[in-house]
Amino acid sequence: MLSFEKSKKAFKESSKYLPGGVNSPVRAFKNVGGDPLFIKKGVGSHIFDIDDNEYIDYVLSWGPLILGHADQKVVADLQAAVAKGTSYGAPTLLETELAKKIQKIVPSLQMMRMVSSGTEATMSAIRLARGYTHRDKIVKFIGNYHGHSDSLLVDAGSGVATFNDIHEAPGVPKNLAYDTLTVDYNDINGIKKVFKTHGNEIACVIVEPIAGNMGVIPGTREFLQTLRELTTESGSLLIFDEVMSGFRAAFHGAQSLYQIVPDLTTLGKVVGGGLPVGVFGGRKDIMQWITPEGPVYHAGTLSGNPLAMTGGISTLDQLNEDLYKEMVARTDYLAAGIKQAAVSHHVALTVHHVGTMWSYFFNAGPVNNFEDVQKSNVDYFAKFFNLLLQHGIYTAPSQFETNFMSSKHTKEDIERTILAFNTAFDEMGER
Template sequence: MKNFEKSIAAYKEAVRYMPGGVNSPVRAFSNVEMDPIFIERGKNQYLYDIDGNSYVDYVLSWGPLILGHADDTVISALKETIDRGTSFGAPTLVETKLAQTIQSIVPSMEMMRMVSSGTEATMSAVRLARGYTGRDKIVKFIGNYHGHSDSLIVDAGSGLATLDINTSPGVPKSITYETLTVPYNDVEAIQRLFENFGDEIAGVIVEPIAGNMGLIPGKKEFLQKLRELTTQHGSVLIFDEVMSGFRCDLHGAQGLYGITPDLTTLGKVVGGGLPVGVFGGKREIMKNITPEGSVYHAGTLSGNPLAMTAGITTLTQLKEEDYSNISRKLDYLSEKVQASANRNGIPFTIRHVGSMWGYFFTDGTVENFDDVQATNKDNFYKFFNYAIRNGLYIASSPFETSFLSTKHTDDDIEKTIQVFSDAFKTM
């Protein structure tokens, strides 16, 4: 049994200075009745806390670290870059090089703008869709999380769902009025919405593979319908690939499904573990961004050399990576864990897409947010407490997704299967 004495003391100190003692809410572990674990360092697929405990990490900084913690090649490139300076607020060659690298992998991003977070990327993409079309209404899907900007925080998953919040105080109703929400994967509902509001809709933003209400892949017919309706009504289709980009497949969900959006937002993996985001897409739309157009966007740290360098180094390695090897490991993990749940009579469903994987304590269908809400969250919390005390670092919320890195070994997978199996026996 692990000892968390130093983490408990550190948390008591942290709450004096930060709301809830954290800088992002799900880190607080409040929903699982634990104090958060304070991390000292990470290397490859492992995390080490300040009490000296080690973990096989499946959170991976909530997705960015597909190469694992402190990848040697990324760290070496960062050390070389930092000696030249961390930020200039002026153009650098590495910005263009990262843009070229991204476009070589995601061709739909004909032009792009670098930002400092996924929230900033989605916020900017929505503003651009409104500015380009001259319309105000945005469509999002219940349980999809696109960051915490005012327009997109309605019916979001992830941290809001974990804290049982539908939207946030401080967001004017006049702003949320222009955000229309529809159940995820519901073809008939989105068809009806466009029949009623089609000519008023500036854009549709969607996680093509939802990762903020657990892992729920979009149905191909659902995503194709979005492409069809937005084209028909002159609306902008935005794929939020902050999470799925370079994770579900090298070319993202749009490559996996063969569906081309008008705009794409990226984050997480694209910065190799540093704060970064990107939004981009069709040239005719992106040319509306200042200074070329009149839709305003700016950012002091946008395109800073450290994030650009980490992104280039990460994506360059991923272009040589065999994603099928990751899928093989998750195929095996899923098969063995599901079999163990079945043997122990635990209602359970596990799935993966590329290096993203997730599980629900239910034997029912999970295709949208209502389905996730109906799963057995008590069993999830029991499993979380067992797993964290037995060496697996997993997300503390049933509304999050797990990740595999290129560094996880077959031995790590075997240990994970064993922890799941032992936990099932205690339920």
């Protein structure tokens, strides 16, 4: 049995100073019981806690570390950047260099603005859409999480689904909730009804084309194409929130898989190579409404800071189609192994994976929206998560979150993971 005594002590201490002992809620392990691990370091596909336990890591800082922990080139580039200063509050060539790289990979971002988080990116994109269309209402989908800004917390996934009634958002003014219309994910008839009633009032529809905050749930092609058609017809904007799926679902993002061009896109995670970065961008005529070129205000002292830009440049420089093929093949192999393990042990399990994103639901399926996710056996998940942890496998500590593959995960890592799933199923059967 692994010992977590130092982590337990550290959590007790942190709880004196930080609400719940953490700076982001899902880290608290509330959904799986026990106390969170305090991490000492990461190397490649592995992390080490302060009790010196080693784990194969599939959380990867919730997605950014597509090249694994402490990638040599990223670290070297960041060390060189730090020596020149950490922030200037003034333009650098790095900002333009990263923007060019992003545009080359995701061409729909004709113009973009760098920010410091995914939440800031989606919040700013919503404000821009409202300013551009002169409309107030927005549409989002139940279980999609777009950061913790007020308008987007209604019916949100991720930590909101883990800790609260998803339909409630304490602290959010009712008038803001009134202007946020929610629909079930993948519900074509539902979104058509909303547009029939409110079409000329809707500023934008924001959607995760591949949901990653209630586990991995792909949008159907017909659903996303319907969103494109309805927004175009009504004069609304379509925003693809690819903070999670960008560079994860595919090299060119989820929009390349569906061949649907949104008006605006938000990015994050991989773009910063492990540093805090977000991006919102899209059609040039829309982005020109952002200050100082236009009237819609956006600012950020640390937006585009040289360390974050360096992390992004260093990461994107190493990504290519061949690397993605390798990572996707590993993800496919892992997903197949997990499915087979569940079948062999007669456990109802649904495994979803797209690109380098994967998740599993203790649910016979199908799992197409948040209502389906809620049918999953979360108690079984919590026990199973802790068994995997004992076998050195670190997965997302919530049924409502996503796991990831990196370029550093080896065949041995994956075989060990499949073995751990089989062993954990055996141990669950003995209880």
